[in-house]
Amino acid sequence: MDTLALVGNPNSGKTTVFNALTGSNQHVGNWPGVTVEKKEGKIKFNEKTYNVVDLPGTYSLGAFSEDEIVARDFVLKGNPDVVINVVDATNIERNLYLTTQLLEMNAKVVVALNMIDEAEKRNINFDIEALSKELGAPIIPTIASKRKGIDELIKKSIELIDKDIEPKAKISYGEDIDREIKNLEKLLNDKNFEYPSRWIAIKLLEGDKYLYELLSNDKSLNSSDEFKDTIGKIKDNIDDYELKIVDKRYEFVNNVVRKAVKRPEEAVETKT
Numbered sequence: 001m002d003t004l005a006l007v008g009n010p011n012s013g014k015t016t017v018f019n020a021l022t023g024s025n026q027h028v029g030n031w032p033g034v035t036v037e038k039k040e041g042k043i044k045f046n047e048k049t050y051n052v053v054d055l056p057g058t059y060s061l062g063a064f065s066e067d068e069i070v071a072r073d074f075v076l077k078g079n080p081d082v083v084i085n086v087v088d089a090t091n092i093e094r095n096l097y098l099t100t101q102l103l104e105m106n107a108k109v110v111v112a113l114n115m116i117d118e119a120e121k122r123n124i125n126f127d128i129e130a131l132s133k134e135l136g137a138p139i140i141p142t143i144a145s146k147r148k149g150i151d152e153l154i155k156k157s158i159e160l161i162d163k164d165i166e167p168k169a170k171i172s173y174g175e176d177i178d179r180e181i182k183n184l185e186k187l188l189n190d191k192n193f194e195y196p197s198r199w200i201a202i203k204l205l206e207g208d209k210y211l212y213e214l215l216s217n218d219k220s221l222n223s224s225d226e227f228k229d230t231i232g233k234i235k236d237n238i239d240d241y242e243l244k245i246v247d248k249r250y251e252f253v254n255n256v257v258r259k260a261v262k263r264p265e266e267a268v269e270t271k272t
């Protein structure tokens with residue numbers, strides 16, 4: 001059965017979207033090995049049934065908490081056919097920070113731009129086409145608490161299941177880091193890790209302990225001098241790399257927002 005996974009910041013309206021999608025057709029359990037709640041449900045559409053999984057709310061997809069690890073492992077290893085990223089339209093920068101990480105995981109993302117009613121009240125306006133173009137993902141405006149946009153969200157998500165798409169948003173982290181990412185990618189490409197090489201490379205440069213452990217258990221990788229040299233160099237520069245990566249993600253997000261979102265202050269600015 002095809003699976004749709006819901007990812008989003010806490011309070012973005014993820015559970016409301018989940019309920020609107022699945023109705024009473026849902027059950028609650030636990031993720032294996034952790035005390036994080038697992039909610040699953042079903043959608044029926046055009047005679048077919050789809051599985052929907054509500055992942056824990058997170059701001060990032062590092063290895064910082066059980067919630068983050070559950071969410072990122074499901075996106076990468078649970079092989080959801082589509083990831084529905086619920087975004088709070090009133091808090092767009094912080095929410096899109098998570099979106100950038102989903103796109104880097106090569107997930108097939110549909111953005112539910114939720115709380116559009118609240119955004120309208122605050123005169124925040126979105127150029128949906130521009131937002132979709134910049135992110136390289138379809139955007140469906142929703143008011144989950146009123147079930148608005150939910151049918152379009154289901155339709156678009158299911159449409160995407162069979163589509164062969166390449167995520168378009170590829171963040172450049174600056175010359176130094178991009179070169180390190182490429183080097184690492186080359187070393188990782190012929191190994192059979194369950195994660196995309198580029199994603200592993202970025203996470204290593206961010207100092208992700210979980211991935212260091214995973215790679216240090218790989219014998220052939222650790223017998224490569226090139227790999228040892230690369231890892232050594234990364235460790236010497238890790239603080240600098242980590243800061244730059246976070247900065248560049250926000251720079252990317254700010255650029256998307258500048259092109260696709262109009263807020264009252266900006267509207268005033270353009271008039272003067």
Ligand code: GDP
Nearest residue numbers: 010011012013014015016114115142143144145
């Ligand atoms: P979660 O933490 O992401 O699961 O968020 P919830 O689904 O629990 O929603 C948080 C709050 O926002 C609840 O009070 C919802 O009723 C409300 N909410 C969800 N979607 C919308 C929406 O589109 N518009 C408005 N105004 N409120 C919403």
Ligand code: K
Nearest residue numbers: 010011012015
């Ligand atoms: K909540």
Ligand code: MG
Nearest residue numbers: 014015016057
């Ligand atoms: Mg919730």
